[in-house]
Amino acid sequence: MTVKADRNNVFVAGASGATGRRVVQELRKKGFKVRAGVRDAEKARSSGLQVDNKVELGNCNLVDAAKQKGISKFVLMSSLLTNGAASEKYLRSSGLEWTVVRPGGLSNKPLAEVGNLIVGKEDTLFGRPSDPGKDISRDLVAAVLVEAVTQPGASNKVVEIVSSKDASELPPDQWFSNI
Structure with missing residues (x-):
């Protein structure tokens, strides 16, 4: 899933996926106007994605389209263990301001x-039994993606995220500060 912001x-x-719908909801709560990219508009509507004057359905060739349109920020949801997949590398070399968020098991x-x-820098949280956490709530992933759009400290960083019942609560303004 990708989030581009201007x-x-x-x-x-x-946006019609399980995490994408949550991201759209979080952005709407914060007052953003959302363009929801989906493969099948009818499937998106039937999945419960609310379409109104603040949400519009559309598609594009993501990184190139962002550059062409002069988009200021590109947030990419990837996954743990991707270790700089081709799409991440392409984004990082694009010249755009970017953030890559790699969640554990959704x-x-x-x-x-x-x-x-739990927030870690690139290639640190692998979800092994000895690691501090493996899974993460899709709701929390959505919140991190939205914060990546709005926090200047999130720019040009890769963050890996998991969660644990043993972890202390970390306020959103610290999610990207130690990376």
């Missing part, structure tokens, strides 16, 4: 059941 307008690719459980956020 001031108060945000494009979310994969859980539909609420935050209270999965635990608090």
